[in-house]
Amino acid sequence: MSITIDVENLTKSYGTFTAVDNVSLHVDEGEVFGFLGPNGAGKTTTVRMLACLISKTSGRATVGGYDIGNSSDQPKIRGMIGFLPENVGLYEELSAYDNLDFYGRYYKLSIQRRREQIEYFLKMLGLWDKREDAAGTFSKGMKQKLAITRALIHDPKLLFLDEPTANLDPEASKTVRDFILELKKEKRTIFLNTHLLDEAERVCDQVAILKTKLIATGSPEDLRHSQSTRKVRVQLELADDAVAGAVKTLGFQIAEKTSNSLVIVVNNPEKENPEILKAIQTAGGRIQFVTEVGSSLEDVYLKLVRGAE
Amino acid sequence: MDLQSAWSVAAKDFRIYRKKINVIRASIAYPLIVGVLFPLILNYSIQKQPTAVAVALAPSLMDSFSIWFIIGAIIIPTAIASYSLVGEKLQKSLEPLLATPMTDGDILLGKSISGLLIPVASVYAGAIIFMALCDHFTQGVLGYLYYPNWHMGVILLVVPLASLMSVEINIIISARMTDARSAQQLGTLLILPFVGLYLAADLKIFPFTNTNLLILAGALALIDIAFFFVSKATFQREEILTRWK
Ligand SMILES: Nc1ncnc2c1ncn2[C@@H]1O[C@H](COP(=O)(O)OP(=O)(O)O)[C@@H](O)[C@H]1O
Ligand SMILES: [Mg+2]
Numbered sequence: 001m002s003i004t005i006d007v008e009n010l011t012k013s014y015g016t017f018t019a020v021d022n023v024s025l026h027v028d029e030g031e032v033f034g035f036l037g038p039n040g041a042g043k044t045t046t047v048r049m050l051a052c053l054i055s056k057t058s059g060r061a062t063v064g065g066y067d068i069g070n071s072s073d074q075p076k077i078r079g080m081i082g083f084l085p086e087n088v089g090l091y092e093e094l095s096a097y098d099n100l101d102f103y104g105r106y107y108k109l110s111i112q113r114r115r116e117q118i119e120y121f122l123k124m125l126g127l128w129d130k131r132e133d134a135a136g137t138f139s140k141g142m143k144q145k146l147a148i149t150r151a152l153i154h155d156p157k158l159l160f161l162d163e164p165t166a167n168l169d170p171e172a173s174k175t176v177r178d179f180i181l182e183l184k185k186e187k188r189t190i191f192l193n194t195h196l197l198d199e200a201e202r203v204c205d206q207v208a209i210l211k212t213k214l215i216a217t218g219s220p221e222d223l224r225h226s227q228s229t230r231k232v233r234v235q236l237e238l239a240d241d242a243v244a245g246a247v248k249t250l251g252f253q254i255a256e257k258t259s260n261s262l263v264i265v266v267n268n269p270e271k272e273n274p275e276i277l278k279a280i281q282t283a284g285g286r287i288q289f290v291t292e293v294g295s296s297l298e299d300v301y302l303k304l305v306r307g308a309e
Numbered sequence: 310m311d312l313q314s315a316w317s318v319a320a321k322d323f324r325i326y327r328k329k330i331n332v333i334r335a336s337i338a339y340p341l342i343v344g345v346l347f348p349l350i351l352n353y354s355i356q357k358q359p360t361a362v363a364v365a366l367a368p369s370l371m372d373s374f375s376i377w378f379i380i381g382a383i384i385i386p387t388a389i390a391s392y393s394l395v396g397e398k399l400q401k402s403l404e405p406l407l408a409t410p411m412t413d414g415d416i417l418l419g420k421s422i423s424g425l426l427i428p429v430a431s432v433y434a435g436a437i438i439f440m441a442l443c444d445h446f447t448q449g450v451l452g453y454l455y456y457p458n459w460h461m462g463v464i465l466l467v468v469p470l471a472s473l474m475s476v477e478i479n480i481i482i483s484a485r486m487t488d489a490r491s492a493q494q495l496g497t498l499l500i501l502p503f504v505g506l507y508l509a510a511d512l513k514i515f516p517f518t519n520t521n522l523l524i525l526a527g528a529l530a531l532i533d534i535a536f537f538f539v540s541k542a543t544f545q546r547e548e549i550l551t552r553w554k
Contacts, residue, residue, distance in 0.1 A: 014551075048550070051408050052408075053404065053407055053408055053546065053547070053550055054546075054547045054550060054551060055547060075410040075412075076410075078408055078409055078410045079409070079410040081408070083404075083405060083408035084405075085401070085404040085405055085408070087401040087404065088401075089400060089401040089402040089403070089404050089405045089406075090400070090402065091321070091325060091400065091402055092400055093324075093325045093328040093329070094321070094324055094325060094328075098321075098324055102317065102320075102321040103405075103409070105317045105320070106314055106317045106318075106409060106411065107409075108313065134328075147405070150405060151405070
């Protein structure tokens with residue numbers, strides 16, 4: 001059975017308020033799928049529906065081939081997923097080890113298997129030495145790591161992670177992100193909610209941008225290309241008219257010019273940059289730096305999200 | 310329903326209760342008060358009386374203490390309840406739990422077990438100390454061991470049934486309430502019907518004869534069964550996740 005997620009016109013309303021509106025998407029096996037959107041976009045509501053925690057209002061969705069709307073399929077979905085909620089929900093009085101052991105016991109893992117799993121993940125996340133400490137004494141980052149481990153204790157092939165790095169300091173965020181990449185190497189399918197663009201860009205194969213409705217889907221690469229004009233900034237010792245002229249002669253538009261830099265509008269920088277740079281050099285320009293500008297996923301994202309308002 | 314799942318929830322709860330000073334305090338204070346203080350009061354009351362008065366007074370005094378075993382069975386679960394379902398709601402630890410295949414029945418059964426065992430153990434411990442000390446103080450006067458007797462036997466049958474009712478009502482209240490304080494306040498109201506029962510006994514409307522206590526036990530057993538289904542019906546996952554503040 002393949003671990004995919006299929007969502008068709010999924011909608012969730014609270015009374016007259018629609019939190020998630022007609023969302024359709026597909027997540028492939030082994031993929032890290034980034035579900036991106038600002039606060040209140042409906043990300044948590046969506047994963048809660050997919051994890052069968054709350055009901056849908058309309059539409060349909062299957063997780064691992066099981067229907068989220070079918071009450072006999074729901075336990076099967078819950079049994080095969082790992083779920084990291086938005087609020088970690090640890091037992092603060094219990095030790096890190098006991099928090100995990102409880103879930104391991106529930107999943108009927110042998111005491112030995114529990115110990116192996118807990119040791120493996122806690123060592124990987126640098127928490128093994130703290131295993132006997134109460135979870136309540138942990139920092140935010142440590143709690144988040146512990147909660148991710150809890151979601152993994154039964155070795156699920158499909159993971160829902162709701163903003164795993166929200167409110168973490170940069171170092172803890174990086175550990176968590178690297179950990180997600182490790183999980184990806186282990187061929188787990190990961191549905192990752194995030195409001196952080198660079199996170200989506202760094203770890204996701206596919207991205208969907210949500211703002212109650214779905215506003216875009218595709219690879220981070222595709223999205224970047226689809227929406228914005230791409231530009232290249234070339235910094236020179238001296239950006240004189242000869243250099244600018246050479247670029248224009250090639251048919252490129254100059255968006256911005258200073259005494260030592262040019263911002264050039266390009267369509268396909270991977271192909272066009274070498275030509276442009278060669279022309280600049282031929283015209284006597286001495287190139288110091290070449291950087292891409294204004295074509296980040298962030299621009300696309302902001303453009304789309306604002307456009308949806 | 311899966312007993313093993315339910316037990317894993319209960320075992321986890323016990324680990325938490327072990328760390329809760331209020332739970333420990335309630336479950337130790339109770340047997341001390343009922344088991345030690347009451348026999349001392351008894352002893353004090355009969356000591357200076359002529360034997361004939363003491364012989365008449367002692368049994369009725371001892372019997373009149375028995376309502377406290379039932380009251381303990383009701384109150385101790387309320388003290389613990391704030392760390393049970395309400396605790397889970399406050400820590401938001403129900404969401405990851407509900408994302409496992411665990412059923413509502415498993416969770417509720419686990420919560421009932423963990424809510425029941427400490428109060429019952431505590432009341433039974435109190436009863437054993439109570440009976441031993443009462444016998445110690447009255448044997449000389451009465452010329453026989455008053456305890457164990459059928460009256461206490463029936464009381465100790467009522468205890469777990471009353472405790473279970475209390476646990477279930479606390480579960481129902483905390484599943485419905487959207488904040489911890491109102492859940493706790495409502496839980497304390499539980500004691501009212503038993504105060505009523507106490508008055509009824511005192512006014513001889515429903516004296517605590519063995520037969521009447523057996524009737525009470527039967528009624529409680531039916532109520533317990535009914536409340537388990539009520540608790541299942543009131544345990545609405547979606548509301549618990551989305552309406553709790
Ligand atoms: N139980 C609820 N009742 C009413 N509105 C809700 C409820 N839960 C969430 N919402 C609303 O639904 C929208 C989406 O929320 P959420 O899914 O939490 O967004 P995100 O996770 O993307 O930040 C928000 O506007 C939020 O206020
Ligand atoms: Mg959210």
